[in-house]
Amino acid sequence: MSVETMDAEARTESRPLLSYRGRVALTRLLLVAVIFGVWELASGRLFSAFWVSKPSLIAIYIWKWIVAGDFFYQMSFTFGSMLAGFAAGTLLGLAAGVVLSRTQFAADVLDPFLIAINGIPRVALAPLFVVWFGIDMLPKIVLVFTLVFFVIFYNTYAGIKSVERRFTDLAFVMGANERDLFAKVILPAAMPHIFLGIKLSIPYALIGAIIGEFVASSAGLGWKIQMETSLYNTTGTMAGLIVMMLIVVAMNSLLAVVERRLLRWQPASRYGAAQNQ
Amino acid sequence: MTGSAIKSASLVRPFIVAEQPEHRPILQFRDVTKTYRSDRGSVKALDRLSLEVTEGEFLTIVGPSGCGKSTLLNILVGLELPSDGEIALDGARAVERKAVGYVMQNDNLYPWRTLRENVEFPLELRGVPAAERRDISLRYLEKVRLQDFADRYPYELSGGMRQRGNIVRALSFSPRILVMDEPFGPLDAQTRLLLQNLLLELWAEERKTIIFITHDLHEAIGLGDRVVVLTARPGRVKSVHSVDIPRPRHLRHLHENASYRSLLSRIGDELAEEIQVQSGDKP
Numbered sequence: 001m002s003v004e005t006m007d008a009e010a011r012t013e014s015r016p017l018l019s020y021r022g023r024v025a026l027t028r029l030l031l032v033a034v035i036f037g038v039w040e041l042a043s044g045r046l047f048s049a050f051w052v053s054k055p056s057l058i059a060i061y062i063w064k065w066i067v068a069g070d071f072f073y074q075m076s077f078t079f080g081s082m083l084a085g086f087a088a089g090t091l092l093g094l095a096a097g098v099v100l101s102r103t104q105f106a107a108d109v110l111d112p113f114l115i116a117i118n119g120i121p122r123v124a125l126a127p128l129f130v131v132w133f134g135i136d137m138l139p140k141i142v143l144v145f146t147l148v149f150f151v152i153f154y155n156t157y158a159g160i161k162s163v164e165r166r167f168t169d170l171a172f173v174m175g176a177n178e179r180d181l182f183a184k185v186i187l188p189a190a191m192p193h194i195f196l197g198i199k200l201s202i203p204y205a206l207i208g209a210i211i212g213e214f215v216a217s218s219a220g221l222g223w224k225i226q227m228e229t230s231l232y233n234t235t236g237t238m239a240g241l242i243v244m245m246l247i248v249v250a251m252n253s254l255l256a257v258v259e260r261r262l263l264r265w266q267p268a269s270r271y272g273a274a275q276n277q
Numbered sequence: 278m279t280g281s282a283i284k285s286a287s288l289v290r291p292f293i294v295a296e297q298p299e300h301r302p303i304l305q306f307r308d309v310t311k312t313y314r315s316d317r318g319s320v321k322a323l324d325r326l327s328l329e330v331t332e333g334e335f336l337t338i339v340g341p342s343g344c345g346k347s348t349l350l351n352i353l354v355g356l357e358l359p360s361d362g363e364i365a366l367d368g369a370r371a372v373e374r375k376a377v378g379y380v381m382q383n384d385n386l387y388p389w390r391t392l393r394e395n396v397e398f399p400l401e402l403r404g405v406p407a408a409e410r411r412d413i414s415l416r417y418l419e420k421v422r423l424q425d426f427a428d429r430y431p432y433e434l435s436g437g438m439r440q441r442g443n444i445v446r447a448l449s450f451s452p453r454i455l456v457m458d459e460p461f462g463p464l465d466a467q468t469r470l471l472l473q474n475l476l477l478e479l480w481a482e483e484r485k486t487i488i489f490i491t492h493d494l495h496e497a498i499g500l501g502d503r504v505v506v507l508t509a510r511p512g513r514v515k516s517v518h519s520v521d522i523p524r525p526r527h528l529r530h531l532h533e534n535a536s537y538r539s540l541l542s543r544i545g546d547e548l549a550e551e552i553q554v555q556s557g558d559k560p
Contacts, residue, residue: 166381267432
């Protein structure tokens, strides 16, 4: 990353036509065009379109899917359970991270339990959640929650633990009480860690929602993908996969904007690097 | 430890000086002792250290490394408690935590706050209204010629700028005492000279009591009204030297001054003695 950043600085000085960011974006677009172009041309010539479909067919499929209105129904189902689980996991993960980072005893006691619970593969939990919560949105929300919670929890915990002593000492000397110390020093100092946790947990949230729908569902993107695959309709499957990718990319870009505002105090190259990881 | 080293610590100053307002004692260290205990035994960092600081004075402290200077400061600012003895501020039995402005060796501006927000931090903790905070912080930033950088984040500033920010942050809430722990140590020679002179300017304006720890003798003599030499561990006061170089001083021209040169060699000898004691002590 650092090589790339230095490179970027060196080139900005010679004032190219496009900014570094602009060139990155342009190259990405080109890459997408190449991938889809090769796919389009190769499919049906080098291998049968039956296996991997074709971008043009997928585009038409998605268009029809949207026009029919079914797309929004499936999306809202998946997106809804994903967001609800994500929100609950983030809030409780944050709270648990804050509480346990401040009470060493509880953290030491709970440590093996948390590791054990987090160690359960969620696919194995999904059927149980169906038994407990049915086949509607609730079991998916819970599944997403179990994934997001731990990512946020561990990052918050590590973030607060890694706040440098000199920062808290100094605040103490300047007269900070416990509340000031937490709100004005510990929380902002831990924010980069916490934010990383939030970013990392987005793909997990989607995985949770889709796994839940694969196991048993009445609707959703995952349910749709599974149904299309069982009908050997690879175009439908690919359409579902692409929509999922777009969801993750869109959520990440949204978060990048929030992050740039919230972590404005970090050198630009650092959030640039984090964003592209 | 040799007896002569202890004798020269003539600290028992008569209390008559208290009648003159500018010679009022503001801070007294009385037999401050600190012992660290661990499984592997105990280490004595400070041993019955006694010292009196007068109001408005610029006191510098030197000593061999590991002599307990940091321990002394930590006790003074309230981060540690003495095992025995006490530190009294304004005659009270303890130092109120909020009475001390502290500048550490490393630049410790909060990276998530702009320079101005950093300077306002201690004021914020005291509930000073935003408009007033702004006035105070900008006034101080102007004093150290950083007004144009008020809204920059620390990563956008040079090391010297950050340390200037640290100093005015420690001053912004008008503490009784300013405590500085080798504040210019990590800076390059040019920047250090600039900041030393700037600090003297600030001090001349505010007449704040300053306790300044350094390992640089030139700095200790050039800045201080008195220079305190500490012994090797366990730290106690070895000697106190009054610096009779007239002010205003400029640190670059001190070498020409005769009393500077004699102080430098005397304190240098004493310090060398202590370093020898220390190295003969234990590896």
